[in-house]
Amino acid sequence: MEDVFITGTSIISSFGNEKQTWEGILSGDNYPQQREYNLSNQEKLQYPVYQIEDDLIERINKQYSHITIREEFLRDDKDFKLLFLATLEALRNANLHLPNEKRIGLIIGHENLGVNPLIDSLLQEDNKMDIKNPINSFNHYKDKFFRLQTYTYLYYLAKLININGPTYAINNACASGQYALELANSLLKMNHADIVIVVAGDYAHFTEHLWLSEKGFSSNNGKLAPFTDTSSGSVLGDGVGAIILESETNISRRNAISKAKYINSSFSQDTWRINLPDVTTNSYEKVIKTSLSKYKGKPELVIPHGTGIPLWDKYESNGIKKAFESFRYSVPDVTAFKGYIGHTLGANSLIELILGINIFKNSVIPPITHRTINNSSEYDLPLVNTIIEKEVKSFIKTVAAYGGFNAATIIEKI
Known part of the structure; x- marks a missing residue:
């Protein structure tokens, strides 16, 4: 079987794009900020996050203004938007133009695709529950419930970037990215694709913070320093990464440059x-x-x-x-x-x-x-x-x- 290589990468983090993230890590420490979450009763709650600011997302998005997200429900879905933009950044980094390629796979790694828009409707909008007619309640939320079926995200991302090969959405919690890479490796070695895009992201939501805090996850002093005596727990961060993997034959065919070898x-x-x-x-x-x-x-x-x-x-x-x-x-x-x-x-x-x-x-x-x-x-x-x-x-x-x-x-x- 052929070896598999990495030809493109991208990161979007609280520092910025991949280059800015690397430079930020070398230049000094970064700290979480308080993100505000507004409830339907006007209560405002805060939780710590290493945040990707909205203006960063928009700056990156402007570089790809020729590709339009037409579905209204996806335009404000930051999880989807981060997956979309990181994929485009990785394709550019690999010097890939998908209309010219034929057998492209896509694997999304994510813990809660479609969940946050539904939660926001339940927590931030006026109560639409109708105890006299439960079907009315369901009809109000039915589209968001439908989108809990993660294949909808696969479909729309594949459609936007012209994917025509095998596609998967996987959730193995914090290990999702590595499970996705091994799946991509298998697809390439079994000759089901010539190129596979792996993209994994998360836009930190208030309810993630709540649930994880109950499980002993969260730092009680706002500091995150692994393997030190000053750290008491973790802190959520917004982030997305994308990797392009290719077969050796395809790299040779398009005279591409490899960044690393998947072992x-x-x-x-x-x-x-x-x-x-x-x-x-x-x-x-x-x-x-x-x-x-x-x-x-x-x-x-x-x-x-x-x-x-x-x-x-x-x-x-x-x-x-x-x-x-x-x-x-x-x-x-x-x-x-x-x-x-x-x-x-x-x-x-x-x-x-x-x-x-x-x-x-x-x-x-x-x-x-x-x-x-x-x-x-x-x-x-x-x-x-x-x-x-x-x-x-x-x-x-x-x-x-x-x-x-x-x-x-x-x-x-x-």
């Missing part, structure tokens, strides 16, 4: 608690070991999930250390990115993998944070605490996610 991914499923790892099965350690066993070398960098939730950071630290030591490897440098861009849920693993590709390009490893802090002795890892200038030829991106999803992906520099 392998490994996955496992825990079923103990939806918001807690099963420490008895060592599933996270095992997926890392599986990916390492299929790789001829040793990755030179680890990019873990790094949520800033102490229990999860300790679980990750232990799993990473044991996995590498089982091969008699020393653990390579470890860095994490959520302290800069927040936890972007279904988008996070794809965005952070793209940032790893930027490490290849620039031969620079950013620190976990630019703040002067003390790493907790409980995290026995070689954590990057200052900018390191060095060439990195491979990295492993790992995730231990809510829902019991464990993933490890190895990417290699060209």
Whole structure:
């Protein structure tokens, strides 16, 4: 089977586009802001988010004014708009013009496609529930309920960018991006497509913050610094990432330039608690070991999930250390990115993998944070605490996610 390569990438985060995100991470720390959510009873609620400002979305959108979102319900859907714009940015980055291509696949990774518009109707509009005639109530909300069927988002995004190959929408929580990449890899190697677009995003919603806070997710001091003694939890972030994968034959045909080589991914499923790892099965350690066993070398960098939730950071630290030591490897440098861009849920693993590709390009490893802090002795890892200038030829991106999803992906520099 042919090897699979990455030829295009894009990020939109609270810093800006991919270039601005990379430069922002190197220049200093970023902090969440309070986002306001208005209820139908005039109450105004706030929650912390690493925010993508509306004017940033509009600035990027103006670059693609020749492509019009005609469906009114999608124009104000920020989740869809971010997926759409990141896809166009990645296609431009790969120098791809889809009308000239024939076998293009599309995979969307997202945790709640269609959910937020329905929630907004229920929480922000006047009550339309009719207890005397339930059908009237349903008729008011029926279009939004219908759009909970995620294929509608696949259809409209595929239509906008002229996709004609296999399409999928997947939700594996925080690991969605890596599951999507492996699906894309399979489609290419099984010759079902020549090019596959993987795009994963999340626009942080108030109800996500509420639910996750109840599950022990949220920081109680507004700080997110993974693997440090100052972090008490995580903070949501808006974000979207997109990656273009191509077969070796197609890259040669169009004389494209590859950014990185996709090596392998490994996955496992825990079923103990939806918001807690099963420490008895060592599933996270095992997926890392599986990916390492299929790789001829040793990755030179680890990019873990790094949520800033102490229990999860300790679980990750232990799993990473044991996995590498089982091969008699020393653990390579470890860095994490959520302290800069927040936890972007279904988008996070794809965005952070793209940032790893930027490490290849620039031969620079950013620190976990630019703040002067003390790493907790409980995290026995070689954590990057200052900018390191060095060439990195491979990295492993790992995730231990809510829902019991464990993933490890190895990417290699060209």
